Amino acid sequence: MILSQFEGRFPTEESCVSYFRDIRLRQGVICPKCGGNTCKWLHGRKAFQCTGCGYSIPLTKGTVMEHSKLSLRTWFYAMHLMTSIKQVLSAKEVQYQLRIDQYPPVWLMMMKLRSIMGKRESIYQLSDEVELDEAFFPIRTPEDARGQKIKRGVGSQQQAKVLVIVESKPVDSILCEYLSMTTVQSIEKAGKLTASSKRQTIGKVVHYIKMFVIDNLSSETLNKIVRKHVExxxxxxxxxxxxxxxxxxxxxxxxxxxxxxxDDVVKTNLPWVHVVIGRCRNGIAAIHGEVDKQFLQLYLNEFCWKFNRRFFRDSNEPKYDLFDRLVKIAACYTSDIKWRDYDFTDDEII
Ligand SMILES: [Zn+2]
Incomplete structure (x- = not known):
C-alpha cells in the first residue's frame, strides 16, 4: 500500500476503528471474564460487549495496542510506514513524520510491533535445506563493561553473537512463487532470477530466514534453537x-x-547466510547506529519479518498487502515490552 492509498482508506480515527473492529470480529473476540465468544459492538464506546455476561471489552484489549495512549490512526500510520518502506525504520523518524511531541510512546509502539513480528515468525519452521552460521553484530558497550579494557574479536563486549539460519531453495521453486503473483514486476524479477541462476554454479536462492541473539556459542545453546525452528x-x-x-x-x-x-566456502556453500548477515548488519547500523544488546533481537525481528515477505511489495493483490498482514498480527498478539528509562540521545539516527 502506498501513501495515497493509506490516506484514502484511513482518513479518520473512526475509519481505523471500523477496520480494526471488523478484523477483530473476523478473528473472534473472546470475553476475558467468562470465555464467551459472542459479542456485540457498542457504538460510541469503542468496545465490544459480551452477550453472555455483559462485560465490556475495549477494542484494543488483547491486542498489541492494549494500554497505549496513542490513537489507533497513529498505530496504523506507523504500521503503514513500517510496511511500505523497504528498509528498517527508526522510532525517531516515525516521531518526526507524525509530529508527536513525546518520544517514549513512539519508541514503545515500534518496539512492541517488532516484538509481535518475532512472535509471528516463531510459529513457522524452516525446512528442506538451510545454511547456518554465527555472526557478530556491533552493540553499544554494556554499562558493566564501561571503563574496562575492551576485548577484540570473539568475546568483545562491543559485539553480540547472533545465530543466523537461512533456507535456501532451488531457483525453480522461488520462480514459481514470483510467477504465481502475475504482476509485471514479479514476472520481471522471475526473468532476472533465471538469468542470474544460469551464471551461478550453486543455482539456489534465499527463501525464509531466522536470526537469534545468543549468549554463547555452545553446542547446547545452538541445538536448542535449531531444533525448535528447523524441521x-x-x-x-x-x-x-x-x-x-x-x-x-x-x-x-x-x-x-x-x-x-x-572465500570458496562463502561463495559456494554458504552464500546466502553471508549475504543476509551483511545486509541486516549494515541496515541496522545505518538506521539505528549503536544498539543496546537487550533490544537487538527486536531489530532482528523486524528485519526478518520484512525480509520473509519481500516479494509481497510487488503484488497488488489484497492478500499480499503487508500492512493488512501486520494489522491482523497486531490484533492477535500482545507485547509486554515496557518503556525503559534509558539515555536515547544518540540512539536511532534519523
Ligand atoms: Zn463474558
Missing amino acids: KDTVIITDGSSSHVKFKEYFKRHEQYVEYNV
Missing part, C-alpha cells in the same frame, strides 16, 4: 564449527564445509 527432515549446511557437533543426530543430513579457503 527434522532438513539438510543443514555449516562451516563445521565445534558448536554444530550434534546436528547430524537430529536432522536429515549435516553437510560441513570447513573454511580452509574462506
